Amino acid sequence: MSRAGAEVRVGAVAYHPRIVTIWEAFLGHFDREGVSTDYLLYSNYERLVEAVLDGDVEIGWNTNTAFLALEQRLGGEARILGMRDIDAQFATLIVTRRGEAFGEVGELAGKRLALGSRDSGHAAILPLHYLRDQGLDAASECELVRFDTDLGKHGDTGHSELRVICAVAEGSADAGALGEPTLAAFRADRVPAVADLEVVWRSPTYYHCNFTALPSLDGALAQRWQEALMSMSYDDEHMRHAMDLEGVKRWLPGDRAGYESLAAAMKEG
Numbered sequence: 427m428s429r430a431g432a433e434v435r436v437g438a439v440a441y442h443p444r445i446v447t448i449w450e451a452f453l454g455h456f457d458r459e460g461v462s463t464d465y466l467l468y469s470n471y472e473r474l475v476e477a478v479l480d481g482d483v484e485i486g487w488n489t490n491t492a493f494l495a496l497e498q499r500l501g502g503e504a505r506i507l508g509m510r511d512i513d514a515q516f517a518t519l520i521v522t523r524r525g526e527a528f529g530e531v532g533e534l535a536g537k538r539l540a541l542g543s544r545d546s547g548h549a550a551i552l553p554l555h556y557l558r559d560q561g562l563d564a565a566s567e568c569e570l571v572r573f574d575t576d577l578g579k580h581g582d583t584g585h586s587e588l589r590v591i592c593a594v595a596e597g598s599a600d601a602g603a604l605g606e607p608t609l610a611a612f613r614a615d616r617v618p619a620v621a622d623l624e625v626v627w628r629s630p631t632y633y634h635c636n637f638t639a640l641p642s643l644d645g646a647l648a649q650r651w652q653e654a655l656m657s658m659s660y661d662d663e664h665m666r667h668a669m670d671l672e673g674v675k676r677w678l679p680g681d682r683a684g685y686e687s688l689a690a691a692m693k694e695g
Contacts, residue, residue, distance in 0.1 A: 432464035434651050436637070437474045437483035440467040441582040444671045451668030452658075459654035461647075470578025471545075475499070478640060485639045485651070489580040490516075490547045490688050493638050497685075505639040506681065507652045510674035513634040514684065517606045518553045520627035521594055527626040528601075531562045539564055540571040540590040540602035546581025547688050548634065549590070553603035555691035556629040571599045584608050588617070595619035601626070607673065633684030652679070 434456075438445060449465040456463035466483055468474045471492035478486040478496060485507060488496065497504045520539075528534060534557070542549025550572070557564045564570065573589035581587065590602035591612065596619075606628070612620045637655070639648060658665055660675045669675065 432462045433647060434461060434463045434485060435483040436463060436465045436485045436487060437468055437477045438465055438487040439471055439474055439579060439582065440469065441576070441579045448668045448671050451665060455658055455662075455665055456651070456654050459657060461651050461654045463651070471495075471580050472578060478638065481640075484643055484647075485637050488636060488638045489582065490632070490634050490636075490685060491545060491551065491580050491692070493636055494685060494689055494692060496638055500641065503641040505641050505643060505648060506679075507637040507639055507648060508655045508677050509633065509636040509680040510672065511676045511678055512607060512673055513636065513680075514678055515631050516548060516634040517631050518548050518556065518603055518629040519606050519609055519625050520553065520601050520603050521591065521609070521623040522601045522626050523594060523597070523622055524624050526600070527624060531557055531560045531627065534562055534564065534601060535567040537568055537600040538571050538598070539568040540573065540593045540599035542581050542586035542590055542604060543574050543576050543579070544572060545577055546586065547632075547691075548605035549581045549587050549603055549608075551691045552629060552632065552688055555687060555694065558694075571602075581605070581608075584611065588612070588619075591617070591619045591623060595622045630687070631684070632687050633680070636680045 453463055468477060471489055474486050475492055475496045477483050479499060544550050554564050571593060573586040575585045575589060576583040587604040587608045590604050593599040594602040655677050658677055660666055660669050
């Protein structure tokens with residue numbers, strides 16, 4: 427049941443139990459800023475996109491692939507209200523076992539390339555796109571080893587990327603693609619497989635998640651909610667833990683520029 431009197435309902439995907447901890451803290455912040463907010467959790471991003479379109483929530487906390495799916499349904503008129511600082515500088519990495527690095531991407535031809543869930547922009551869709559831009563059609567020239575372990579979550583859980591690095595470390599794949607923040611998290615958690623790997627390729631940067639609303643959302647309300655989001659401070663002791671869990675130090679307004687590569691990649695199929 428929604429909080430009584432909540433002006434804004436935000437939809438998010440429950441890809442990890444920490445989502446509840448994050449949003450309970452965020453609600454307190456929005457209350458203090460005078461924009462009463464509630465959150466509704468969904469099992470996957472496809473349901474979240476439909477919830478935004480149906481008006482069940484005013485704002486969706488979307489992955490880049492979910493944002494573009496919504497944007498397409500709206501004819502390019504979705505309203506972007508914000509993103510994390512990390513979302514503005516996302517990149518994909520390719521790793522190999524130590525001592526097995528390649529120079530040019532063409533050297534991956536004929537090799538086994540491990541990818542994360544096929545609906546993950548950072549772990550599957552964009553690596554193929556950027557490799558193609560650099561002269562390697564990995565879909566036809568490599569043996570793709572796919573790990574579709576968290577479909578609907580768009581790679582948020584990291585499960586498929588863990589399978590990727592384990593496959594490379596164990597020798598069942600020659601190289602593997604994963605998000606740069608995911609590898610950083612694996613290293614911080616001292617995941618054993620990462621000790622045997624080295625980064626051999628980094629994609630251009632692109633945008634990842636954002637808060638998306640329908641163009642019909644009241645402009646004054648959208649502005650007040652966005653201003654409240656931007657005012658969230660990492661220096662606030664009440665918010666630091668939740669912001670750490672969300673992987674954000676600072677919120678940014680967001681724009682469309684950083685989604686162009688993914689939009690092109692999704693059109694390529």
